[in-house]
Amino acid sequence: QKNGVSNGTLYKKTFIEHFEQAPMYVAVFTFVGFAVGTIFGYLRDFMRAWGLEKRNIATEREQQKDFVPLYQDFENFYTRNLYLRIRDNWNRPICSVPGPQFDLMERVTDDYNWTFRFTGRTIKNVINMGSYNYLGFAETDVNALKTVTIELEKYGTGVCSTRQEMGTLDKHVELEKLVAKFLGVEDAMVFGMGFATNSMNIPALVGKGCLILSDELNHTSLVLGARLSGATIRIFKHNNMQSLEKLLRDAIIYGQPRTHRAWKKIIILVEGIYSMEGSIVRLPEIVSLKNKYKAYLYLDEAHSIGAVGATGRGVVEYFGMSPDDVDVLMGTFTKSFGAAGGYIAGRKDLVDFLRTHSHSAVYATSMCPAVAEQIIRAMKCLMGLDGTTQGLQRVRQLEKNTRYFRRKLHEMGFIIYGNDDSPVVPLLLYMPGKIGAFARRMLEKNIGVVVVGFPATPITESRARFCVSAAHTREMLDTVLNALDELGDFLHLKYSRYSKSSHPELYEESRLELED
Amino acid sequence: FFQAPAYHLILEGILILWIIRLLFSKTYKLQERSDLTLKEKEELIEEWQPEPLVPPVPKDHPALNYNIVSGPPTHIITVNGKECINFASFNFLGLLNNEKVKSAAQASLKKYGVGTCGPRGFYGTFDVHLELEERLAKFMRTEEAIIYSYGFATIASAIPAYSKRGDIVFVDEAACFAIQKGLQASRSNIKLFKHNDMADLERLLKEQETEDQKNPRKARVTRRFIVVEGLYMNTGDICPLPELIKLKYKYKVRIFLEESLSFGVLGEHGRGITEHFGINIDDIDLISANMENSLASIGGFCCGRSFIIDHQRLSGQGYCFSASLPPLLAAAAIEALNIMEDNPDIFQTLRAKCERMHKALQGISGLKVVGESFSPALHLQLEESCGSRENDVKLLKRVVDYCMNSGIALTQARYLEKEEKCLPPPSVRVVITVEQTEQELDKAASLLKEAAQSVLN
Numbered sequence: 001q002k003n004g005v006s007n008g009t010l011y012k013k014t015f016i017e018h019f020e021q022a023p024m025y026v027a028v029f030t031f032v033g034f035a036v037g038t039i040f041g042y043l044r045d046f047m048r049a050w051g052l053e054k055r056n057i058a059t060e061r062e063q064q065k066d067f068v069p070l071y072q073d074f075e076n077f078y079t080r081n082l083y084l085r086i087r088d089n090w091n092r093p094i095c096s097v098p099g100p101q102f103d104l105m106e107r108v109t110d111d112y113n114w115t116f117r118f119t120g121r122t123i124k125n126v127i128n129m130g131s132y133n134y135l136g137f138a139e140t141d142v143n144a145l146k147t148v149t150i151e152l153e154k155y156g157t158g159v160c161s162t163r164q165e166m167g168t169l170d171k172h173v174e175l176e177k178l179v180a181k182f183l184g185v186e187d188a189m190v191f192g193m194g195f196a197t198n199s200m201n202i203p204a205l206v207g208k209g210c211l212i213l214s215d216e217l218n219h220t221s222l223v224l225g226a227r228l229s230g231a232t233i234r235i236f237k238h239n240n241m242q243s244l245e246k247l248l249r250d251a252i253i254y255g256q257p258r259t260h261r262a263w264k265k266i267i268i269l270v271e272g273i274y275s276m277e278g279s280i281v282r283l284p285e286i287v288s289l290k291n292k293y294k295a296y297l298y299l300d301e302a303h304s305i306g307a308v309g310a311t312g313r314g315v316v317e318y319f320g321m322s323p324d325d326v327d328v329l330m331g332t333f334t335k336s337f338g339a340a341g342g343y344i345a346g347r348k349d350l351v352d353f354l355r356t357h358s359h360s361a362v363y364a365t366s367m368c369p370a371v372a373e374q375i376i377r378a379m380k381c382l383m384g385l386d387g388t389t390q391g392l393q394r395v396r397q398l399e400k401n402t403r404y405f406r407r408k409l410h411e412m413g414f415i416i417y418g419n420d421d422s423p424v425v426p427l428l429l430y431m432p433g434k435i436g437a438f439a440r441r442m443l444e445k446n447i448g449v450v451v452v453g454f455p456a457t458p459i460t461e462s463r464a465r466f467c468v469s470a471a472h473t474r475e476m477l478d479t480v481l482n483a484l485d486e487l488g489d490f491l492h493l494k495y496s497r498y499s500k501s502s503h504p505e506l507y508e509e510s511r512l513e514l515e516d
Numbered sequence: 517f518f519q520a521p522a523y524h525l526i527l528e529g530i531l532i533l534w535i536i537r538l539l540f541s542k543t544y545k546l547q548e549r550s551d552l553t554l555k556e557k558e559e560l561i562e563e564w565q566p567e568p569l570v571p572p573v574p575k576d577h578p579a580l581n582y583n584i585v586s587g588p589p590t591h592i593i594t595v596n597g598k599e600c601i602n603f604a605s606f607n608f609l610g611l612l613n614n615e616k617v618k619s620a621a622q623a624s625l626k627k628y629g630v631g632t633c634g635p636r637g638f639y640g641t642f643d644v645h646l647e648l649e650e651r652l653a654k655f656m657r658t659e660e661a662i663i664y665s666y667g668f669a670t671i672a673s674a675i676p677a678y679s680k681r682g683d684i685v686f687v688d689e690a691a692c693f694a695i696q697k698g699l700q701a702s703r704s705n706i707k708l709f710k711h712n713d714m715a716d717l718e719r720l721l722k723e724q725e726t727e728d729q730k731n732p733r734k735a736r737v738t739r740r741f742i743v744v745e746g747l748y749m750n751t752g753d754i755c756p757l758p759e760l761i762k763l764k765y766k767y768k769v770r771i772f773l774e775e776s777l778s779f780g781v782l783g784e785h786g787r788g789i790t791e792h793f794g795i796n797i798d799d800i801d802l803i804s805a806n807m808e809n810s811l812a813s814i815g816g817f818c819c820g821r822s823f824i825i826d827h828q829r830l831s832g833q834g835y836c837f838s839a840s841l842p843p844l845l846a847a848a849a850i851e852a853l854n855i856m857e858d859n860p861d862i863f864q865t866l867r868a869k870c871e872r873m874h875k876a877l878q879g880i881s882g883l884k885v886v887g888e889s890f891s892p893a894l895h896l897q898l899e900e901s902c903g904s905r906e907n908d909v910k911l912l913k914r915v916v917d918y919c920m921n922s923g924i925a926l927t928q929a930r931y932l933e934k935e936e937k938c939l940p941p942p943s944v945r946v947v948i949t950v951e952q953t954e955q956e957l958d959k960a961a962s963l964l965k966e967a968a969q970s971v972l973n
Contacts, residue, residue, distance in 0.1 A: 058823035068739050083830075090637045091637055091641050093645075132634055139629055140629050145626075149622060149625060154588060157813050159808070164582065168584055169589065170585065193666035196669050196838075253560050262564055263566070265566045266566060339631045340631050340839060359932065362932050363693045363932075368842070
């Protein structure tokens, strides 16, 4: 079913998200597929236990055989018997810049994926639909990297100290000012790793006696940060505002469980774009809820900063809202800026508090200065401070590519999840056998895709996830679309019951394409 | 119907009347929760006031104003505009400014750009990562190594990958914060033993053994671990590894060793505390270290047997769900490893300098040296505290400022006071690197003596 809610007062443009359900027979066959895999798994385990088949896995040392076993057998059942069969589709090593095209190292297996061997050849110019390179800043152009080269020569690679001790370089101060200016907030703080930004700062902001309302599909780093904080966690259904409102009301009315004391604070954890679904958070509704119930909002813009919004400022700009509406703006530099690290931005008192109380500031090394320079130059390019309009052009190109790609996939009849404007495009495969087949055949056609199955997704909803980039040309996208068309027919992946011909009014042309 | 005996009819009648009574009686909930009216609910929502998101930070908070370093934090460092000799960055082998390391990073930058744009599972694995893992495994003489993109996340992701709810971990009191966070994420039972006190550890292990005998079925599935550091960051001393190995085989516990400070420092070739004591590296189940100290790069690695390390490739959270290490940093680490392998005498030089500094710092009135004589990261603590931690911190700040004004860059060791399990006393951190000359070491020691004299007396 389509989830097209257009709440006229809050949303300035139509908000269309698709989460179409597949026909029933698909779910049945998926379960059958997993059942067959499981039965064969048990059979193989039995054969291995009785020595009928060679054991290929590493084993415990002789001297430690009487120790308590490190792994329970059934914990690894899925890994050993189901994941292992299609393991060659993950961890594929590359040997070039992760731009719109890259070179893969050719990898073969002689023993059905237990071990891999490199043949020494490289598969050149594989179209990259898997890397998070939304604005195309992962590039090796000498001019573009000029400042990065200079700073690398000047500063070296390491910092060897923490922010609070001797690790704050002038580069970090420059970067933080720029990030604050980019987002339109008072102050910002940067950290060396995006994952660690969440897991080390959420515990600093909330503690025991506070309540965290977290979306169902939040990233592991948010879940880990919430767990480490010691606060109570309650989960609301993905992007479902009724569920969130009910939780908020119950929390304030009934207080903490058993003692009924009032909660100290309530914080809502959401992401800008969810990386497995491609859905965009319903920010206007959440902000109005948060204002009504006096909760705080923590927005993780890992995938959405740089990728949505008219000038790449993220979901806040996409919905036409002000950055003051969100209490804690968090994001990472890995995806749209082609670097590494994360930031938290907001009001000055928030950032001052993090400078003194964040776990990362006290115990973790600060960001490498060359990486900081890459972020600075990418951000300046986006803001137009380098004197060109290249930044805006990249954002526009990404928007065009996203709309084109999604529209074409819809027309072909695939089931695609997520918002029409999100550059993350999950294409549903459902059946476990098709995961391996899809990824391998796409590689044969020289296209690198990412496939995801259980446990990252629900067991019946395995998918292939495409990340559209501003650096993809129309020809590359057409090549991919043609390959998908062929493969879709061959593997029977075109499950969608709605295609363009039956609902033309829902496919309004983007006004940007008309300006072309 | 009428042939049934009388008592039967009476019994049935009573039962039917009882059922009718139950059907019409009021139901009781276990918890008396009176339902609030809508108006009351709205009032409660109106009245509730949360705390502010963050408490206000006083302007004179000791950690609020950072020291800003202009330019690279190398041997001569410009802190807050003043040029000083660097005694505060953990650049033990002086590789931060090394030309070969920088040119390797530049070559990698030209080829790969800066970021990897993806986690290891989704086209974020570069050939440099694989090469670095191989080199680290070969250097440490283990089967396999795994790289993380951040030093803190290394041990904090490694521990929860193996130790789950219900398992038991014996950890030293002075363990660093990253280990504490890893243990918290693992939800296991934590048992702290006194710092470097093997008798205390043995006592805890014996207690656990008696517990096991009461419940052997549970004991057969409860994993046990000892987590120690090679060279402790908080106290500057080393763990007694040979005794730990004995305890390991006696009580069947696995050892996880955190070697962030001792990698590239201890041992004849810099392989860490196992080489220092001459222990077979397979006896240690997992060695974790970060590359941010001796290797002057960013990131961390774990090494050990494939049986153990391979598990982290699917269950190490900081590995699977985070973008991989930028290739220029991995290339820098490989080059740094090359330098370490080609010049094994730098470790001897470093040790000599540490011994010299340790000796020179003895006898400062008011300050005592905490740390082994060969440890490159020492602490200077106040001999007697002046009452409160706040005042101690202020006093040490004056010592540090005195030294900074005279050209020696030092820093206080920073901790999160409310979060640490066993908070170490306030101290000044003194770091000895291979680049410091003997005159500079003597100058620093005499300056510290002066500072202590003027501030503490």
